[in-house]
Amino acid sequence: MLLINRISDTDIRPVIGDITDKTKITWEKFHPYLFGLAIPLGIMGVLSFTSPHFSMNGKNVYAYITFTLMMMANIAMNLPLKNSMDFENKLKGGGRT
Secondary structure, three states, rough: OOOHHHHHHHHHHHHHHHHHHHOOOOOOOOHHHHHHHHHHHHHHHHHHHOOOOOHHHHHHHHHHHHHHHHHHHHHHHHHHHHHHHHHHHHHHHOOOO
16 A cells, blocks of 8 residues: 555656646745645545444555545645745755755
8 A cells, every 4th residue: 555655656746846836826836735735634634544434345445545645635735845945945045954
């Protein structure tokens, strides 16, 4: 399950990067993603740790789906956050430590 999630990460990261790079807004470039994805990430976090009354196979499928969606929401929120921190660091003229 974790391996498949990591493989799907390699597919979704370039897509999210392209979307955030093409964003043109009066705010800072990455703020809409931080604010807009906080609620879906919270909802997926709650759903990931909720145990429905399914059979054991149903619970496994539910856990897999909710974990995958939570990881996608996490990547969609944290990738722009990391990019904004790197962007601000480059504006200040600092390098990586």
